[in-house]
Amino acid sequence: MSRLNRFYCPDLPAKAGAFVEFTGDEAHHMITVLRMRAGQSVTLFDGKGRSTEAKIVVAGRKAAQMELTAAPSVSPPPAFKLTMAIAPMKADFDELLVRLAELGVSDAVPVMTEYGEVNFKKREAAKFSGRLEKLAVRAAKQSGNNHLISVADQIDLDRLGANVIVCDTEGERQPLHALAQKAGKSATVLIGPEGGFSESERAMFRERRYTMASLPGGVLRAATAAMVAASIMLANKSL
Amino acid sequence: MSRLNRFYCPDLPAKAGAFVEFTGDEAHHMITVLRMRAGQSVTLFDGKGRSTEAKIVVAGRKAAQMELTAAPSVSPPPAFKLTMAIAPMKADFDELLVRLAELGVSDAVPVMTEYGEVNFKKREAAKFSGRLEKLAVRAAKQSGNNHLISVADQIDLDRLGANVIVCDTEGERQPLHALAQKAGKSATVLIGPEGGFSESERAMFRERRYTMASLPGGVLRAATAAMVAASIMLANKSL
Numbered sequence: 134m135s136r137l138n139r140f141y142c143p144d145l146p147a148k149a150g151a152f153v154e155f156t157g158d159e160a161h162h163m164i165t166v167l168r169m170r171a172g173q174s175v176t177l178f179d180g181k182g183r184s185t186e187a188k189i190v191v192a193g194r195k196a197a198q199m200e201l202t203a204a205p206s207v208s209p210p211p212a213f214k215l216t217m218a219i220a221p222m223k224a225d226f227d228e229l230l231v232r233l234a235e236l237g238v239s240d241a242v243p244v245m246t247e248y249g250e251v252n253f254k255k256r257e258a259a260k261f262s263g264r265l266e267k268l269a270v271r272a273a274k275q276s277g278n279n280h281l282i283s284v285a286d287q288i289d290l291d292r293l294g295a296n297v298i299v300c301d302t303e304g305e306r307q308p309l310h311a312l313a314q315k316a317g318k319s320a321t322v323l324i325g326p327e328g329g330f331s332e333s334e335r336a337m338f339r340e341r342r343y344t345m346a347s348l349p350g351g352v353l354r355a356a357t358a359a360m361v362a363a364s365i366m367l368a369n370k371s372l
Numbered sequence: 373m374s375r376l377n378r379f380y381c382p383d384l385p386a387k388a389g390a391f392v393e394f395t396g397d398e399a400h401h402m403i404t405v406l407r408m409r410a411g412q413s414v415t416l417f418d419g420k421g422r423s424t425e426a427k428i429v430v431a432g433r434k435a436a437q438m439e440l441t442a443a444p445s446v447s448p449p450p451a452f453k454l455t456m457a458i459a460p461m462k463a464d465f466d467e468l469l470v471r472l473a474e475l476g477v478s479d480a481v482p483v484m485t486e487y488g489e490v491n492f493k494k495r496e497a498a499k500f501s502g503r504l505e506k507l508a509v510r511a512a513k514q515s516g517n518n519h520l521i522s523v524a525d526q527i528d529l530d531r532l533g534a535n536v537i538v539c540d541t542e543g544e545r546q547p548l549h550a551l552a553q554k555a556g557k558s559a560t561v562l563i564g565p566e567g568g569f570s571e572s573e574r575a576m577f578r579e580r581r582y583t584m585a586s587l588p589g590g591v592l593r594a595a596t597a598a599m600v601a602a603s604i605m606l607a608n609k610s611l
Contacts, residue, residue, distance in 0.1 A: 136591075232596045236589035276590030310607040349606040350475035351515030352375075357471045357599075364603035367588040368549040 137176040137186065138167060139274045141281075145179040149204045153177065153187065155197045158267070163189075163197050175199065180273060180281030182208045208279040213370035214319035216240040217363055218293055220249040220326035225356035227268055234272030234282040238363050241265075242321075243287040248328030253287045262286050290334060297343045299323045300362050301330060306347040309362055313369035322346075322366060324359045376415040376425065377406060378513045380520075384418040388443045392416065392426065394436045397506070402428075402436050414438065419512060419520030421447045447518040452609035453558035455479040456602055457532055459488040459565035464595035466507055473511030473521040477602050480504075481560075482526040487567030492526045501525050529573060536582045538562045539601050540569060545586040548601055552608035561585075561605060563598045 140159050146152075155163060163169045171192050177199065178184035184206065187199035217233055219226075221243045230241055243261075245252045253261055265284040273281050298312055298320060309322075323343075330338075338345065348361050379398050385391075394402060402408045410431050416438065417423035423445065426438035456472055458465075460482045469480055482500075484491045492500055504523040512520050537551055537559060548561075562582075569577075577584065587600050 232593075232599075235592050235596050236600060276592070278590040308607065349603070349609075351517040353474050353515070354471075357474050360471075360596075360599050361475060361603040361607075364588070364600040365607045368547065368600075368604045368607075370588075 136277070137174055138169065139176045139178060139277070141180060141270045141274060142177040143179055145177055145183050145185065145205055146201060147205065149201050151201045153199045153201065156195060160195060160197045164192050164194070178273065178279045180270070182210060182279050184208065184279045210280060211237055211239060212318070213367065214239045215363060215366050216242060216319070216321040217359060218242040218244050218297070218321055218323040219359050220244055220246040220324065220355065221251040221287070222327060222355050223250045226251070229356045229359055230265060230268050230284065231272040232360055233363050234269055234278065235276040236363055237278060237367055238282055240283045240285065242285045244290045244293065244323070245287055246290050246326050247331040247334060249326040291337060293321065293323065295341065297321045297323050298346050299338050299343045300346050300348055300358055301325065304345060306345040309346040309348055309365050310369065312344060312346055313366045316366070316370065320366060322362050324355055324362060327355050375516070376413055377408065378415045378417060378516070380419060380509045380513060381416040382418055384416055384422055384424065384444055385440060386444065388440050390440045392438045392440065395434060399434060399436045403431050403433070413441070417512065417518045419509070421449060421518050423447065423518045449519060450476055450478060451557070452606065453478045454602060454605050455481060455560040456598060457481040457483050457536070457560055457562040458598050459483055459485040459563070459594065460490040460526070461566060461594050462489045465490070468595045468598055469504060469507050469523065470511040471599055472602050473508055473517065474515040475602055476517060476606055477521055479522045479524065481524045483529045483532065483562070484526055485529050485565050486570040486573060488565040530576060532560065532562065534580065536560045536562050537585050538577050538582045539585050539587055539597060540564065543584060545584040548585040548587055548604050549608065551583060551585055552605045555605070555609065559605060561601050563594055563601060566594050
């Protein structure tokens with residue numbers, strides 16, 4: 134149960150004895166929020182699978198220095214790569230992203246849809262993805278996952294590739310649970326917006342021969358549907 | 373897609389042509405929030421499986437009257453009865469309860485645990501369960517489920533019965549997904565508090581031969597774990 138506090142260090146050195154300095158967000162979290170002091174140990178991870186232990190040597194007001202006490206080890210990437218394509222919702226998207234990251238989702242792709250609540254222009258998208266990267270880091274610190282969830286810029290729905298599993302509320306569909314068992318080493322699951330997909334979007338799914346899936350339960354809000362779908366996919370692939 | 377607005381009417385009459393009056397919360401939701409007027413149609417449900425259509429005949433400032441346009445029909449209870457026993461968390465419990473209800477969880481049982489964040493005395497529990505009942509109604513209105521999730525008063529952990537599946541983070545466990553497939557027509561799944569179970573609680577689980585289960589993903593917050601566990605159980609039973 135006594136897990137060391139985790140800090141994100143994208144340029145983690147390769148050798149024990151190397152020094153790392155934090156300023157900005159991670160220094161603030163370490164010194165001001167957690168009130169950590171020189172002599173205490175932490176875990177550093179680079180978000181690409183490498184992690185190691187380090188000792189705080191300087192805990193100043195605006196910066197912290199750590200010394201690596203061991204060479205980084207490498208966590209293997211997840212055996213199953215799950216991409217969740219989601220029409221972002223106004224209220225719950227940040228929270229959803231953190232939960233998906235905890236769960237071990239590899240990629241999140243925000244998509245623009247006809248009835249979507251949040252559709253960005255390019256310039257806004259840059260701000261948006263900056264914020265989402267911070268959320269991805271927060272989730273990795275909390276969950277112990279050494280691979281950061283990758284969050285793409287919001288793209289048009291028709292830019293998704295082939296082999297997409299679409300969770301829809303109408304039409305002929307197979308239970309996602311049955312589809313999960315047949316999936317190979319990766320899958321992309323698309324969750325629609327609160328307002329549902331449009332008829333022209335559904336026509337595109339048919340044309341592209343996307344696989345149509347159903348979820349358990351009643352009428353699920355989009356954020357609930359995304360969590361449920363990711364849980365079902367990852368549970369079936371983690372056996 | 374054009375679903376009628378749903379209203380909770382615990383004492384739903386049995387015959388077409390009968391009248392119903394709302395005051396209080398449901399009247400407020402109908403008239404003030406949704407601005408519905410006489411002549412419009414709604415769905416009424418009693419939370420115990422019965423539902424029907426009704427027409428608004430009076431939409432006053434503080435009360436509304438409706439006339440049933442058909443006799444209530446009965447939705448069968450869910451084929452699989454899932455009870456989620458959860459140590460309530462400070463921040464996310466209300467939201468979690470609504471999501472579990474959307475998903476079709478039958479019962480939620482808040483439990484008191486040694487490291488739990490929210491442990492009520494009896495008097496507080498009454499207030500707590502009143503609030504939770506409102507959340508259950510909100511979820512049923514939104515999700516289209518005609519059976520209200522039943523939310524019990526918070527009980528001591530050792531008052532749970534036999535045959536509990538415990539989601540724990542340590543020790544020998546089977547993936548919940550595999551256990552779900554073996555479950556019969558009902559199951560009780562226990563999710564621990566953010567701080568985990570204590571050693572004496574774990575000893576009780578062993579003594580009672582509770583089944584120990586693991587969830588996919590990294591370190592999940594308790595609210596995430598509860599959603600993930602319910603999704604896995606219900607997906608595997610909805611085939």
